[in-house]
Amino acid sequence: MSRQIEAFLEMLAAERGARPNTLAAYGSDLAHFAKFAAARGCPSVGADAGLLTRYLEALSAERLSARTLARRLSCLRQFHRFLLAEGWRADDPTRHLDSPRLPASLPRFLTEPEVEALLAAAAARPGLSGLVAKAALEILYASGLRISELLSLTGTAFNENSPVLLVRGKGAKQRMVPLSAAARAATKALLAARPPGGRFLFAGRDPRRAMTRQGFAALLKQVALAAGIDPARVSPHVLRHSFASHMLARGADLRSLQALLGHADIATTEIYTHVLAERLSRLLAEHHPLARA
Numbered sequence: 687m688s689r690q691i692e693a694f695l696e697m698l699a700a701e702r703g704a705r706p707n708t709l710a711a712y713g714s715d716l717a718h719f720a721k722f723a724a725a726r727g728c729p730s731v732g733a734d735a736g737l738l739t740r741y742l743e744a745l746s747a748e749r750l751s752a753r754t755l756a757r758r759l760s761c762l763r764q765f766h767r768f769l770l771a772e773g774w775r776a777d778d779p780t781r782h783l784d785s786p787r788l789p790a791s792l793p794r795f796l797t798e799p800e801v802e803a804l805l806a807a808a809a810a811r812p813g814l815s816g817l818v819a820k821a822a823l824e825i826l827y828a829s830g831l832r833i834s835e836l837l838s839l840t841g842t843a844f845n846e847n848s849p850v851l852l853v854r855g856k857g858a859k860q861r862m863v864p865l866s867a868a869a870r871a872a873t874k875a876l877l878a879a880r881p882p883g884g885r886f887l888f889a890g891r892d893p894r895r896a897m898t899r900q901g902f903a904a905l906l907k908q909v910a911l912a913a914g915i916d917p918a919r920v921s922p923h924v925l926r927h928s929f930a931s932h933m934l935a936r937g938a939d940l941r942s943l944q945a946l947l948g949h950a951d952i953a954t955t956e957i958y959t960h961v962l963a964e965r966l967s968r969l970l971a972e973h974h975p976l977a978r979a
Contacts, residue, residue: 690731691716694768703856705834715761731769735779738762742783759783795928800915801827805868807913814879819909821876822888822902824869825851826922830929830947831863832856833922837896839887846874853948861948930958 695713698704704712720730722741733741745755762780769775796804805827808819826836835853843852849870850862865873873887884893890901907917930943944955 687713687717688720688730690769690774691720691765693772694765697768703859711757712761712764715758716765719758719762731774733779735782738779738783794919794924795931796915796919796924798932800913801925801928801932803913804909804915804920808909811909811912815905817872817876817879818888818897819905821869821872822905823909823925824866824872826925827929828866828869829853829863830926830933832926832948833899833902835948836922837886837888837899837902840885841877841887842885844870844873844877844887846870856948856950859948861945863946927958930955934958 691713694716695704695709698712699709716730719733719741722744723730723733723737726737726740728737742755742759745758750758759780763778763783766775766778766780770778805820805823808816808823810816811819822836825831825839826833829851831853838854839851849864851865852860853863854860876887880889881893884895886896888897888902889895890897902922906920906922910917910920926947930947933943933946934940940952940955940959943958944952947955949955
């Protein structure tokens, strides 16, 4: 791996708070491009727009998905902007490259009665795992947190007298999210019952460590089955989408939703307007007198 790539990855970790999985993916993408460039007698830091175009064409020939191509191009763009900013290059050859067109995909979400059934099933679950499930689902649905944000919460992030929760999101950015009365009560009950010695709100088998994503996914599957919902339809991200979709349907504005979700760009939040538009179209088709003509 070149020193420029190593420096780029170090910057992502130090300045943007990139997670190990993200760093590994970026490192792999850049190593793949460096190998392609080297085979054509060019170091990766000296690539021009023509070489980058040929690289993207080679990826397309491998029948990679548009989403994978977009991720590879995003990585190359960030890398070359870094090279330009650090003086390793005098230009940015990715500036005029076209991004692959991504297929429009609407986020999956649960209905409000399904969420209520899920919360009821968690509340009916006995023991500590029931308290964990209840608190986690109440927080996820009340705030729209990412699963990484939920599992990294510490006990000190919660104050039973405060209606908000302090969350560290992507890029180590902090934001405050509101908690419902039910979420606060469930969290308080969990804190009172959890074993001593741990700092994480949702601890794993070892109370000194946070619960893993796999551990939480297994718990969520059991709760979904108890609620009579297909577990394949339920995930932390689906609950995040459900939170956003239900908020928008009940009158929340996009800017407020952007702040609650921790989106850096409002364009990311705008996908939920498609969800609302689809719902309104169905409503019109079902109830408008002329729609049946």
